[in-house]
Amino acid sequence: MKHESFRILVVDDESAYCDSLSFILKSEGYAVNTTTNSFTALELLRQNPYHLVISDFFMDDMDGFELISEIKKINADLEVIIVTGYGSVKHAVEAMKKGAFSYYIKSHDPAELLLETAKIKRLHSLKEKVQSFSESSHHLMKSKNKKMQQIIEIAEKVAVSDANVLLLGESGVGKEVIANYIHEKSNRAAYDFVPVNCRSYSSTLLESELFGHEKGSYTGALGTRIGKVESAQHGTLFLDEIGDATLDTQIKLLRVLDTKYIERIGSNEHINIDFRLICATNRGLAEQIQQGEFREDFFYRISTFTLEIPPLRERPEDIEEMIRFLTQQLSHRTGKIIGDIEPELIDYLLQYSYQGNIRELKNMLERLIILSSDGILRKKDLLSHQNQAQSLSMKYTLKEVRNQTEKDYIEQMLRHMDGHLSNTATRLGITRRQLFNKMQQLHIQIEK
Numbered sequence: 001m002k003h004e005s006f007r008i009l010v011v012d013d014e015s016a017y018c019d020s021l022s023f024i025l026k027s028e029g030y031a032v033n034t035t036t037n038s039f040t041a042l043e044l045l046r047q048n049p050y051h052l053v054i055s056d057f058f059m060d061d062m063d064g065f066e067l068i069s070e071i072k073k074i075n076a077d078l079e080v081i082i083v084t085g086y087g088s089v090k091h092a093v094e095a096m097k098k099g100a101f102s103y104y105i106k107s108h109d110p111a112e113l114l115l116e117t118a119k120i121k122r123l124h125s126l127k128e129k130v131q132s133f134s135e136s137s138h139h140l141m142k143s144k145n146k147k148m149q150q151i152i153e154i155a156e157k158v159a160v161s162d163a164n165v166l167l168l169g170e171s172g173v174g175k176e177v178i179a180n181y182i183h184e185k186s187n188r189a190a191y192d193f194v195p196v197n198c199r200s201y202s203s204t205l206l207e208s209e210l211f212g213h214e215k216g217s218y219t220g221a222l223g224t225r226i227g228k229v230e231s232a233q234h235g236t237l238f239l240d241e242i243g244d245a246t247l248d249t250q251i252k253l254l255r256v257l258d259t260k261y262i263e264r265i266g267s268n269e270h271i272n273i274d275f276r277l278i279c280a281t282n283r284g285l286a287e288q289i290q291q292g293e294f295r296e297d298f299f300y301r302i303s304t305f306t307l308e309i310p311p312l313r314e315r316p317e318d319i320e321e322m323i324r325f326l327t328q329q330l331s332h333r334t335g336k337i338i339g340d341i342e343p344e345l346i347d348y349l350l351q352y353s354y355q356g357n358i359r360e361l362k363n364m365l366e367r368l369i370i371l372s373s374d375g376i377l378r379k380k381d382l383l384s385h386q387n388q389a390q391s392l393s394m395k396y397t398l399k400e401v402r403n404q405t406e407k408d409y410i411e412q413m414l415r416h417m418d419g420h421l422s423n424t425a426t427r428l429g430i431t432r433r434q435l436f437n438k439m440q441q442l443h444i445q446i447e448k
C-alpha cells in the first residue's frame with residue numbers, strides 16, 4: 001500500500017486482461033480503475049484526477065495514436081504506457097513519438113510494467129516537489145547571528161549523514177523548517193518528508209497514524225491504512241512534539257529504529273523500512289526523563305545530533321531581514337504588492353518581544369498586508385487593530401465581550417497554528433469537539 005495516492009486507469013477491451021493488470025497494480029498499492037471502452041476512458045479522465053493511463057494500443061473504438069492525442073488534450077502531463085503484442089512494437093514506438101511514456105509487451109513479465117509505473121510515480125512526485133518548491137516559499141536560511149549560523153552549518157553537515165536529529169526550541173522558531181531543510185539537503189531529498197505532530201493524537205490514534213492498521217484491527221478501523229512511517233520510506237519522518245508520545249509509543253518507535261521493520265496494527269507481517277528520523281520538541285526532555293515520562297534509551301537513540309534553535313528575540317540582528325523576506329513571501333502569496341515598510345513599523349518590530357517567534361512575526365505581517373490599501377505597511381495599522389480590540393469592551397454587554405474575546409482568541413490561535421484544528425484545541429486546553437462547537441457558535445471560519 002505504498003502508492004495509494006497514485007491513480008492509474010487501465011484501458012483494454014479484454015475485460016479479463018483489465019482485471020489481471022488491475023490485480024497486479026492494486027497488490028502494489030496503486031489506486032486502479034479499469035474500462036474496456038476508450039470513450040468511457042476519456043470521460044473518466046475528464047472527471048477524475050489520474051496520474052497514469054495504461055492502455056492497449058488496438059482498441060475496437062479508437063487506435064492508440066488517437067487515444068494518446070485525446071488524453072494529452074485533457075491533461076498534457078498525464079503519462080501513458082502503451083500495452084502491445086510483439087507484432088506491433090513498431091506502432092508502440094511510434095506512439096512514444098506522439099507522447100506515450102513507454103510501452104509494455106503483453107507477454108513479458110509484469111515486473112517490467114511495475115518498474116515503468118514506479119518510474120512514472122517517481123517523476124510525478126519530483127514534479128510536485130519542484131512545483132511546491134517554486135510556489136511555497138523558500139525559507140530564509142541565512143543568519144547574521146553566530147549561534148544560528150552554527151546551527152545552519154551543522155544542519156548542512158548532518159544532512160548528508162543518516163544520523164537522527166533532535167531539534168529543540170520554543171514554538172514557532174522554525175524547527176519544522178529546519179527539519180525540512182535537512183531533508184532537502186540530504187540524499188533522501190527525492191523521497192518524501194513526512195511530518196507528524198505527536199500532540200495532535202491520542203496515544204491509540206498516534207500509533208495507528210504512525211504504523212498504520214489493517215481493516216477491523218480496532219473499532220473504527222474501517223479500511224487498511226498505511227502509516228506515516230511507511231509513507232516516509234527512503235525519506236524523512238519528522239516527529240514534532242515528540243515529548244507528547246507515550247512511553248508505549250516510544251518503545252514501539254525504538255523497536256522500529258532497531259529492527260528497521262514495522263507491523264501494521266492488526267497484522268504480523270513485517271514491512272521493511274528505511275527512513276531518517278528527525279524529532280522536535282519545545283518541552284524539557286531531561287525533566288521528562290527524570291519524571292519517568294520519557295525513556296532515556298529512546299532519548300539517546302533520537303538525539304545523535306541535537307540542535308537548539310534560539311528564539312527570534314535572541315537573534316535581533318536577523319529580524320529586519322526576516323521582515324523583508326516574509327513580507328515578500330506573503331505579498332507574493334496574497335497577490336498584494338507591497339512597495340514599502342514604514343521605518344516606524346520596522347523600529348517597533350525590531351523591539352517587539354516575539355513570544356510566538358517567527359510564526360508570530362509572520363502573522364503580524366500577514367495582518368498588516370491585508371490592512372494595507374496602498375502597498376505600504378504602517379505601524380498605525382498594527383496598533384489600530386489592537387486598539388479596536390480594546391475599545392470593543394466599552395460598548396457591549398459582558399456576555400458579548402466574552403464571546404468576542406473568545407472569538408478573537410480562538411481565531412488568533414487558529415492562525416498561530418496555521419489552521420490546524422487538533423493543535424489549536426490542544427493549545428486552548430479543550431477537545432476538538434469543543435473547538436468545533438465553539439467555532440459554530442461564534443461563527444468562526446478557518447482562513448484559507
Ligand SMILES: Nc1ncnc2c1ncn2[C@@H]1O[C@H](COP(=O)(O)OP(=O)(O)OP(=O)(O)O)[C@@H](O)[C@H]1O
Pocket residue numbers: 138139140141169170171172173174175176177178240280282358359362
Ligand atoms: N527560516 C525561516 N524562513 C521563513 N519562514 C520561517 C522560517 N522559520 C520559520 N518560518 C515560518 O514560521 C512559522 C513557524 O515555523 P515552524 O512550524 O517550522 O516552527 P516550529 O518551531 O516547528 O513550531 P512548533 O513547535 O509550534 O511546531 C511557519 O509559518 C514557517 O514557515
